[in-house]
Amino acid sequence: MSKENYIFETKNLSKFFRDPVDFQALKNVDISIKRGEFVSIIGSSGSGKSTLLYVLSTLDTDYEGQIFLDGEDLSKKTKNQLAEIRNAKIGFVFQFHYLLPEFTVLENVMLPALKLAKYPEPEIKKRAMEKLEMLGLADQADKRANKLSGGQQQRVAIVRALINDPDIIFGDEPTGNLDSKNAQNVFDTFKELKEKFGQTILVVTHDMALAAQTDRSIRLHDGEVVK
Amino acid sequence: MSFFKSPVFRIAMTHLVSKKRQTIVAMLGVTFGIAIFIFQAGLMSGFQSTFIEETVNTTANVRIYNDVQEVRQSILEMSNTNKNAWIVVRNQKPKDEDPKVKDGKQIMDLIEKDPEVLGVSPFIGTQSLFRLGLAQASGRVSGVNIEKENAIFDLEKYMTEGNLLDLETSPNGIILGEGLAKKLGAKIGDNMTVTSPKGVALDMRVTGIHKSGITELDNARAFINIHNGQKLLGVDGSYITDINIKLKDINTAETIAKHYHDKFGFKAQDWKAANENIFSVFKIQNLVTYLIIISILIVSGFGIFNILMMIIYEKMPDIAILKATGFKDKDIKIIFLIESLMIGIFGGLLGLLIGFLMQKIVGSIRMDINGFVSMKYLKFNSSPGFFIFAYCFGLIVTALAGYIPARKAAKVDAIDIIRSK
Numbered sequence: 001m002s003k004e005n006y007i008f009e010t011k012n013l014s015k016f017f018r019d020p021v022d023f024q025a026l027k028n029v030d031i032s033i034k035r036g037e038f039v040s041i042i043g044s045s046g047s048g049k050s051t052l053l054y055v056l057s058t059l060d061t062d063y064e065g066q067i068f069l070d071g072e073d074l075s076k077k078t079k080n081q082l083a084e085i086r087n088a089k090i091g092f093v094f095q096f097h098y099l100l101p102e103f104t105v106l107e108n109v110m111l112p113a114l115k116l117a118k119y120p121e122p123e124i125k126k127r128a129m130e131k132l133e134m135l136g137l138a139d140q141a142d143k144r145a146n147k148l149s150g151g152q153q154q155r156v157a158i159v160r161a162l163i164n165d166p167d168i169i170f171g172d173e174p175t176g177n178l179d180s181k182n183a184q185n186v187f188d189t190f191k192e193l194k195e196k197f198g199q200t201i202l203v204v205t206h207d208m209a210l211a212a213q214t215d216r217s218i219r220l221h222d223g224e225v226v227k
Numbered sequence: 228m229s230f231f232k233s234p235v236f237r238i239a240m241t242h243l244v245s246k247k248r249q250t251i252v253a254m255l256g257v258t259f260g261i262a263i264f265i266f267q268a269g270l271m272s273g274f275q276s277t278f279i280e281e282t283v284n285t286t287a288n289v290r291i292y293n294d295v296q297e298v299r300q301s302i303l304e305m306s307n308t309n310k311n312a313w314i315v316v317r318n319q320k321p322k323d324e325d326p327k328v329k330d331g332k333q334i335m336d337l338i339e340k341d342p343e344v345l346g347v348s349p350f351i352g353t354q355s356l357f358r359l360g361l362a363q364a365s366g367r368v369s370g371v372n373i374e375k376e377n378a379i380f381d382l383e384k385y386m387t388e389g390n391l392l393d394l395e396t397s398p399n400g401i402i403l404g405e406g407l408a409k410k411l412g413a414k415i416g417d418n419m420t421v422t423s424p425k426g427v428a429l430d431m432r433v434t435g436i437h438k439s440g441i442t443e444l445d446n447a448r449a450f451i452n453i454h455n456g457q458k459l460l461g462v463d464g465s466y467i468t469d470i471n472i473k474l475k476d477i478n479t480a481e482t483i484a485k486h487y488h489d490k491f492g493f494k495a496q497d498w499k500a501a502n503e504n505i506f507s508v509f510k511i512q513n514l515v516t517y518l519i520i521i522s523i524l525i526v527s528g529f530g531i532f533n534i535l536m537m538i539i540y541e542k543m544p545d546i547a548i549l550k551a552t553g554f555k556d557k558d559i560k561i562i563f564l565i566e567s568l569m570i571g572i573f574g575g576l577l578g579l580l581i582g583f584l585m586q587k588i589v590g591s592i593r594m595d596i597n598g599f600v601s602m603k604y605l606k607f608n609s610s611p612g613f614f615i616f617a618y619c620f621g622l623i624v625t626a627l628a629g630y631i632p633a634r635k636a637a638k639v640d641a642i643d644i645i646r647s648k
Contacts, residue, residue: 060642112553
């Protein structure tokens with residue numbers, strides 16, 4: 001099993017909460033995700049699926065075991081290195097959109113790219129517009145982020161996750177705040193990204209109907225992967 | 228990419244602009260603090276430097292005199308060798324000793340040869356009673372060689388009426404301080420009587436009025452010719468009580484004074500020691516003023532602190548997503564430091580401007596103050612260094628006030644925020 005086939009891999013991943021009582025939230029989780037796969041993590045509430053996602057996404061560094069992104073061992077990186085990796089290689093879509101309310105849609109999308117500073121600003125702007133166009137949001141570009149509807153905001157959040165062409169997008173209940181129509185719309189967007197652009201996506205969801213539309217579901221129960 | 232185009236700077240500016248009212252309130256805190264600093268401390272330091280300048284101008288750089296009041300050991304105490312014995316000498320009086328600087332002429336000749344010395348002036352001083360008809364006042368009469376005295380104290384500058392050098396040409400001329408002249412109702416050409424503690428009375432004619440600006444001096448000082456001074460005290464022509472010296476560099480006064488004391492055996496006092504009490508009053512005055520001003524700036528610092536804390540609590544989700552999308556802790560800290568510094572930079576600049584205008588406006592109102600010193604207009608310290616100091620101080624306070632919230636923002640745990648949404 002060569003690492004090249006897997007964009008994302010964990011080995012013996014465990015996580016303990018010590019406060020208020022000792023509790024093992026994740027037990028020796030081994031998962032591997034191929035490039036271009038659209039995978040969902042499912043499980044009842046308290047099964048550890050969100051905890052797993054935070055560990056995988058490098059926001060939570062208090063774990064045991066190893067995480068590999070594109071062959072790189074993330075467990076040995078410093079906080080600043082992880083921030084750089086998140087910036088360049090990971091996209092996030094959370095349950096809440098987390099758009100900066102004072103900025104326009106376009107500025108929100110551009111921020112991670114401005115931080116990365118791989119391209120000059122006009123180029124970043126062009127790329128952001130292309131991606132907004134792709135998701136049918138180009139006409140909203142100059143609106144302030146808090147003027148959009150919930151479904152639109154969540155799709156802007158997806159564009160923001162895409163702006164630096166990440167290796168993987170993590171979704172934490174990305175449809176949790178949306179009605180079923182908008183939820184399906186957002187999910188369709190994910191599917192389109194996967195099918196058209198081969199984008200690797202990992203989402204946590206408790207909506208079984210949506211999970212059924214992904215390539216593969218990983219079920220978590222009491223912090224363990226159920227085969 | 229320049230710093231001002233960086234996302235960190237843009238986010239900071241957007242926070243400030245979108246919270247205009249809070250930003251302005253925080254800025255005005257700094258503005259007020261700096262303006263008060265410039266006005267209040269400027270007034271005080273302007274007043275003090277005027278006062279010091281006037282005082283130093285009327286004090287000899289080094290003054291040599293015979294200090295007869297110096298406490299001496301009694302002969303009995305000096306001869307006693309028994310450590311176990313108590314000796315009490317009651318009602319010890321100063322020796323009947325003239326406050327004369329012995330061999331004054333020779334000492335002056337020696338001092339004049341010193342390359343550090345610009346001028347030397349002999350002086351004979353005594354308490355006197357001034358009388359003009361029925362009006363009388365007491366004061367100190369200074370017997371001087373007016374030309375030499377002028378070379379040291381620039382007396383000519385302070386003459387309000389009459390000619391300084393008339394003192395030299397008229398056999399019984401006297402120059403009165405302005406306040407003293409007022410008390411006596413004396414005008415140029417009036418005849419008056421000066422009586423010394425020795426009982427000698429001289430008839431004098433007012434040839435001039437002078438005003439040093441230091442009220443205390445002007446109320447009680449009169450200049451006469453040194454020979455008349457010697458006549459008043461009933462002493463011979465070689466008798467002088469003080470030698471006043473002007474130096475090339477007033478900062479060498481202390482060492483030169485010590486050198487003369489060792490060399491001639493008389494007390495030699497430098498200008499700093501002579502005005503020690505004034506300087507110590509100023510020190511306390513400065514302490515109080517700066518404490519008040521610093522308190523104002525600290526209060527405005529708390530204002531900035533509060534407003535930044537509010538912004539941070541409100542912007543927790545923003546901080547979380549910025550961290551998730553790859554902004555480092557340091558970047559977050561810089562965002563909020565920029566915010567506090569912007570408040571400090573612009574609030575401070577406005578404060579400098581308002582303080583400067585307050586100085587100019589108040590400084591242009593004619594006050595005619597006759598207190599400690601007399602001056603027509605309030606004098607402010609408006610040197611660039613003073614403004615720079617006030618500004619830097621304001622910036623330091625705002626930076627400190629911003630640092631704690633900024634550090635807190637940097638430490639925000641993104642997962643805590645995301646989990647709770």
